[in-house]
């Protein structure tokens with residue numbers, strides 16, 4: 001008979017625990033039925049399926065869970081969370097991992113999402129409402145594709161679908177909200 | 187009927203015709219919309235992808251602004267994403283600890299007694315198809331339409347409270363009394379990729395192409411939507427899709443409120459339908475709806 005020590009069969013649950021604390025979701029309820037993977041519209045783009053992602057988290061496989069593109073291809077369409085027979089809010093688990101990657105400044109294949117989120121929240125912080133031209137322009141500039149969607153944008157401006165200038169709605173108010181939230185989460 | 191109205195950022199920009207047609211249609215139906223005073227962005231996808239607390243605080247702030255706007259117990263949002271963020275925040279705010287934090291962030295009390303509705307809920311559920319039918323002046327003449335609900339109008343049901351989320355039918359029922367013929371199709375609630383519109387456009391083109399192709403294969407002449415983000419993808423990216431995949435889609439994408447307005451006899455121009463990027467002029471002319 002082979003002798004297996006305790007250490008060899010130990011699972012690192014730190015990742016699952018942190019996710020549970022942050023989101024209230026228990027990944028250990030997942031029994032790998034693959035319902036989430038089958039219905040995921042973004043599955044064809046992901047390195048791993050949402051089902052595999054759940055397993056990675058169960059096993060504490062940090063690199064696979066946090067550094068692959070899987071979470072960054074999630075569209076937040078909520079199909080998985082709607083259908084999971086174990087009532088796991090998978091989309092919320094994905095969001096939680098994304099937040100952890102951003103907070104901990106982990107290097108990962110984020111598909112420009114980190115930049116996009118930061119730009120969006122910065123505009124909100126100072127303007128209160130979205131300013132689409134500013135957002136797109138800054139994103140294209142930072143990603144080195146200054147002319148992306150240019151002709152689409154011009155058409156939209158012609159049709160009066162894009163504001164040329166931002167509208168400031170209670171800018172101080174939103175900035176205060178962001179500041180208070182930052183203080184609270186410290 | 188009086189109700190608070192939260193247009194959201196898109197209805198002041200890319201989805202301006204949705205705002206225009208919604209207001210016109212509500213006028214006809216006797217719904218008095220009061221825009222929430224000084225509303226701010228709901229945070230949309232980026233907020234829940236990067237900051238859990240703010241993703242709840244931003245919608246909560248807007249709900250507080252609803253209460254400050256007047257004595258409103260209901261607020262409606264035409265954008266599926268805004269609707270989902272407002273509803274989702276309410277769901278999470280049942281947690282007392284989170285509520286305490288959020289109240290501290292927004293600097294005011296969070297009002298618990300406000301019901302959040304999507305514009306389609308107001309039209310289909312609160313007004314009802316009988317009252318809509320009474321206002322129809324010109325029938326849509328059997329126009330074959332695929333009603334597209336997308337993701338967040340119905341999902342996840344524990345947040346939206348919707349009972350038919352895999353095969354919703356509210357929009358179909360409305361279109362039917364307008365004289366249209368809703369088609370049976372597969373991708374009613376499939377995702378168009380909205381949250382990736384700017385960052386991963388390739389994904390959006392792929393998903394949107396599937397939706398257009400399925401609608402067309404099911405015999406639809408047009409698609410009806412209830413979300414400015416879905417509209418921006420389905421309407422605005424058709425040309426890019428055609429270029430990328432060598433297809434020749436030319437499917438008019440209407441907001442359901444525009445179709446209602448047309449059937450109520452309101453002029454196409456007044457409803458803002460010429461703001462679409464996929465032209466609808468010939469389509470409407472052929473059907474005597476101009």
Ligand code: SF4
Pocket residue numbers: 029030031032033034035036037050051054083084085086087088090
């Ligand atoms: S649907 Fe739920 S139980 Fe099934 S594999 Fe996905 S997460 Fe696991």
Ligand code: SF4
Pocket residue numbers: 036039040041042043050073074075076077078079080081090091094
């Ligand atoms: S929410 Fe994300 S993981 Fe779940 S089905 Fe949609 S795209 Fe896939």
